[in-house]
Amino acid sequence: MSTEPPETTENSEPGTPGAAAQDGAAASGSGGEGADSTSTDGEGVTGAESDGGDGEASEGAAQQSEAEAELAAQRVERERIARRKAERAAPVDSGAKLSGQAADLLAAVRAVESGAKPTATVFSEPEPPRRPAAEPARRPEPAPGSAAPAAPASETVESVRAVLTEGGAPEALAAQVAAALGEGAADQLRADPWQLLRIAGVRPEQADGFARALLGAEAGPDDERRGRAVTVWLLEQAALAGHTALELPALTATLAQRGVPDADAAVQNTLAEGEALAFQDALDEPGAPARRDEEAEEDEERPVRVLVGLERYALAEESLADGLGRLINSAPKQDGSAEDWEREAGGAGSAADLVRAVAGHGLVLHTGGEASRAEPAALLRAARALGLRAWAATAGPQGKERFSALLSEPGDANGAGAELPGDATGSGAVLPGDAAGTAAELPGVATVAGLLSGAEGPGRDADGAFDLDLLVLLDAPQLDVETAALLTESLPDGARLVLAGDPGVLWSAxxxxxxxxxxxxxxxxxxxxxxxxxxxxxxxxxxVGVGELNQVEAPGKEVVIVPVRDAGEAVHRTVQLVADSVPRAIGVPAEQTQVITPGHGGAAGTRALNAALKERLNPGPGRFGGFDPGDRVAYSPAPGRTVPGQVVKADAEGLHLSCAGEAVVVPKERVEQSLRHGWALTAHQAAGARWPAVVVVLPGDAAQALSRPWVYTAFSRADRHLSVVHGVEQALARAVAEIPAKPRTTRLPALLAPQPPAAG
Incomplete structure (x- = not known):
C-alpha cells in the first residue's frame, strides 16, 4: 500500500497504516512532493490551490487600478449585505441574547438536537474520561412524521414559557417541554422541576439550578423527585450507549456519583412510580455445562442478576424474543418439495448451504462481507423460482440500489452472471429461468423503514402481517431492538426470516x-x-476483522496512506484528496467520494471537514439554514437513521432534497434537527452504505475513539479506493489489535435461553 497521495505512488514504498509515520520519511524524498513536503501550505499533490497562490497572480493584484479596487470593494460590500439579508430572513435565533446558565442550557439542548454532541457519555466507557473526538450518540425522540400531529396547544406552550422564565431557563424550550409533558405541562413542571431532564441536552446540574430557582431551599439533593428523575435520565443515557437495561449495582453506583444520597431508595421509588421496570434474569455459572432441568436439584437456586430498564426497551426485547421463538419453533410453510429445494440448492453455487438451511428452518443467520451478499441474492432467486413471495430489506437506499443490481445478475455457481433487462427494483423484471427452465419474477428489495411504513415492499395481509413467505434482512448488525421487534411481529405464521450481515461492523446506533x-x-x-x-x-x-493491520500490495493505488502532523494539515489534505487527487489519479469524482472521521467535534471532525469541503466544492452563503442548492447532506428522518442526499432547492415548504433518486422535503422547522452537511460522516452514519472511494481521516485527537469495529466499518465502506489521512501513529494498529467492541447490557440472550419449568 502506498504512503503517498495517489498520483505520486510511482516512487512510494509499501507500508501499513500503523507505520505511516516511518513511511512518510521515505515518501518525502520522492521528488519533494511527498506528504512531508516543506511547502508552506502542505501541498504535496496538486501544487498551488485555486486560492491565488502563485506569484503572477499576486503581482497582478498589486497592479490593480483604483477603479478595479473600488469595484472589488463594492462587490465585497454587496456580499456582506446579502448575507445580512439572508440572516434576517432565517428563523429567529431565540435565546441569542441569553447569558449565564440559561445560555448554557439552551446551547446544550440545541447541540444535542442537531446531533452535534451526545447528551452524555455516562455509560459509553467503563470509565468516563474526556474524549475529544468520540462517536456521537443521539437521544431517542419521536420520528418527525409522528411528532407533527401532537403539537402542543399554544396556551400550554405559553404557560410553560412563564414557568421556564421564572426558573431562569430559556423560554425557547417551551414547545419541547410542552410536547414532552403534555396537557398540564406547566403545573407538572412547577410541581417537579426535575422533569426538565426529559428534554434532550439538559443535564442534572442544569435541572438542579432550575429547581432551586423555583423551589428555593426545598430543592435538595435528597429530594425524592430528583432521585426519580436522575434515575430515568441515567437509563436514557444507557440506551444511547446501546444498553437495553442496566445491572442494579451499576445503576446505584452511578446514581451515587450524580449526588443522589440514597441510590437504592431512588431506584425503588422509580420502580414504584412505574417509570422503570426491574427484572431478574437467571444466569448459568461461568464454565458450567448446560444442565437438563430434570437433573437440577429442586432446592438449588440458580444465580440471577437484577436489571433495571425503561419500559419501551424491555417490552421491545421481550416481543423480539417471542417473535424469534415463534419462527424457530414453528414449521415453515411448505413451498416446494424437498427435491425441489435440493435442485435449487444444487444450482446455487456457494449459496447451496444457505438454501438448504432456509428450506427447513424459520430463522437462519448468514454472515460474511460485501462479496457474501451474492449468496442471499442467489437464495432469493431460488425462492422465487419455487413460487415463494420473497423480499429483501436493507438498512438504507444505497444498500437497496446495490442489492437490486446484484439481484438482476442471474449468476452461476461461481457468482458470475450477466445483467438482466428490466427494472432492477424488482417490479416487473423476470429471471431467465431456474434449473427447470421456467421463468421467475425478480425478488423485490425495500428499505427497512419503507417496509415497516408500507411505503415499500409487499404490503400487508388482512391480519396486518407482511404479505410474503421469505424475508432476507441485510445489514442485520444495524438492527436495534425496537426495529427488530417490529419486523418479527410483522411476519406471518410459516414465514422464513434470514438475518444477514457482517458481524465485524459497528453495532446499531x-x-x-x-x-x-x-x-x-x-x-x-x-x-x-x-x-x-x-x-x-x-x-x-x-x-482488520481478525485483529491484524496487514501490509497489502496495492499496485492500482487501491489503498493510499497520507501521513499528517496535525488536525489542520489533516483537513487540508482531505480537501485536496476529495477535490483533486482522487478524481485525477483514481477517476472517481468528488461526488462519489465519502469522507469518514471518528466524531463531529474537534479540529478535524465532521463539522470542520464539511465546512472546508463546502468552501471548496460548493461555496455559498448558506441561504437556507446554512445550506445551498448542490450541498451534500446527511438527512436523519429518525434517530439512528442517516440517508445521504443533495440539496435541490428551498421554498416555503422547506428544503427540497434528492435522496437516492427520491424527492424529500424537510420542513423549515426540522432543518436544524435533522440535517447536516454530508461530505464527511461518522462511521456509524456511513454503516450500511458504500462508495467508490472513501477518505478515512484519523486526526491525533481521535486515538481514544478508535476500536477494531470502528476501523473495520470505516475501511470497508470503500469499493475501489481507500485513502487514510493518518495522524494517530501507532494508536491505529493498537486499536485494531487490542480494542474490541464496547460491551452492551441486553436481556435478549437470557430471554432466548430455555427456561426452567415453573414449580409445581
Missing amino acids: GPGRVFADLLGARICPQIASRRPDPGPLGELVSG
Whole structure:
C-alpha cells in the first residue's frame, strides 16, 4: 500500500497504516512532493490551490487600478449585505441574547438536537474520561412524521414559557417541554422541576439550578423527585450507549456519583412510580455445562442478576424474543418439495448451504462481507423460482440500489452472471429461468423503514402481517431492538426470516445488539460465507476483522496512506484528496467520494471537514439554514437513521432534497434537527452504505475513539479506493489489535435461553 497521495505512488514504498509515520520519511524524498513536503501550505499533490497562490497572480493584484479596487470593494460590500439579508430572513435565533446558565442550557439542548454532541457519555466507557473526538450518540425522540400531529396547544406552550422564565431557563424550550409533558405541562413542571431532564441536552446540574430557582431551599439533593428523575435520565443515557437495561449495582453506583444520597431508595421509588421496570434474569455459572432441568436439584437456586430498564426497551426485547421463538419453533410453510429445494440448492453455487438451511428452518443467520451478499441474492432467486413471495430489506437506499443490481445478475455457481433487462427494483423484471427452465419474477428489495411504513415492499395481509413467505434482512448488525421487534411481529405464521450481515461492523446506533446476541445464542442455523472480499481492499479489511493491520500490495493505488502532523494539515489534505487527487489519479469524482472521521467535534471532525469541503466544492452563503442548492447532506428522518442526499432547492415548504433518486422535503422547522452537511460522516452514519472511494481521516485527537469495529466499518465502506489521512501513529494498529467492541447490557440472550419449568 502506498504512503503517498495517489498520483505520486510511482516512487512510494509499501507500508501499513500503523507505520505511516516511518513511511512518510521515505515518501518525502520522492521528488519533494511527498506528504512531508516543506511547502508552506502542505501541498504535496496538486501544487498551488485555486486560492491565488502563485506569484503572477499576486503581482497582478498589486497592479490593480483604483477603479478595479473600488469595484472589488463594492462587490465585497454587496456580499456582506446579502448575507445580512439572508440572516434576517432565517428563523429567529431565540435565546441569542441569553447569558449565564440559561445560555448554557439552551446551547446544550440545541447541540444535542442537531446531533452535534451526545447528551452524555455516562455509560459509553467503563470509565468516563474526556474524549475529544468520540462517536456521537443521539437521544431517542419521536420520528418527525409522528411528532407533527401532537403539537402542543399554544396556551400550554405559553404557560410553560412563564414557568421556564421564572426558573431562569430559556423560554425557547417551551414547545419541547410542552410536547414532552403534555396537557398540564406547566403545573407538572412547577410541581417537579426535575422533569426538565426529559428534554434532550439538559443535564442534572442544569435541572438542579432550575429547581432551586423555583423551589428555593426545598430543592435538595435528597429530594425524592430528583432521585426519580436522575434515575430515568441515567437509563436514557444507557440506551444511547446501546444498553437495553442496566445491572442494579451499576445503576446505584452511578446514581451515587450524580449526588443522589440514597441510590437504592431512588431506584425503588422509580420502580414504584412505574417509570422503570426491574427484572431478574437467571444466569448459568461461568464454565458450567448446560444442565437438563430434570437433573437440577429442586432446592438449588440458580444465580440471577437484577436489571433495571425503561419500559419501551424491555417490552421491545421481550416481543423480539417471542417473535424469534415463534419462527424457530414453528414449521415453515411448505413451498416446494424437498427435491425441489435440493435442485435449487444444487444450482446455487456457494449459496447451496444457505438454501438448504432456509428450506427447513424459520430463522437462519448468514454472515460474511460485501462479496457474501451474492449468496442471499442467489437464495432469493431460488425462492422465487419455487413460487415463494420473497423480499429483501436493507438498512438504507444505497444498500437497496446495490442489492437490486446484484439481484438482476442471474449468476452461476461461481457468482458470475450477466445483467438482466428490466427494472432492477424488482417490479416487473423476470429471471431467465431456474434449473427447470421456467421463468421467475425478480425478488423485490425495500428499505427497512419503507417496509415497516408500507411505503415499500409487499404490503400487508388482512391480519396486518407482511404479505410474503421469505424475508432476507441485510445489514442485520444495524438492527436495534425496537426495529427488530417490529419486523418479527410483522411476519406471518410459516414465514422464513434470514438475518444477514457482517458481524465485524459497528453495532446499531440504537439500543441492543440483536445480531451479535443471536449469533452467541446459537438457537438456529448459522451459515458463514466463504466468499472473501477481493483485491487489496478485501485483504486489508479481512485482516482488520481478525485483529491484524496487514501490509497489502496495492499496485492500482487501491489503498493510499497520507501521513499528517496535525488536525489542520489533516483537513487540508482531505480537501485536496476529495477535490483533486482522487478524481485525477483514481477517476472517481468528488461526488462519489465519502469522507469518514471518528466524531463531529474537534479540529478535524465532521463539522470542520464539511465546512472546508463546502468552501471548496460548493461555496455559498448558506441561504437556507446554512445550506445551498448542490450541498451534500446527511438527512436523519429518525434517530439512528442517516440517508445521504443533495440539496435541490428551498421554498416555503422547506428544503427540497434528492435522496437516492427520491424527492424529500424537510420542513423549515426540522432543518436544524435533522440535517447536516454530508461530505464527511461518522462511521456509524456511513454503516450500511458504500462508495467508490472513501477518505478515512484519523486526526491525533481521535486515538481514544478508535476500536477494531470502528476501523473495520470505516475501511470497508470503500469499493475501489481507500485513502487514510493518518495522524494517530501507532494508536491505529493498537486499536485494531487490542480494542474490541464496547460491551452492551441486553436481556435478549437470557430471554432466548430455555427456561426452567415453573414449580409445581
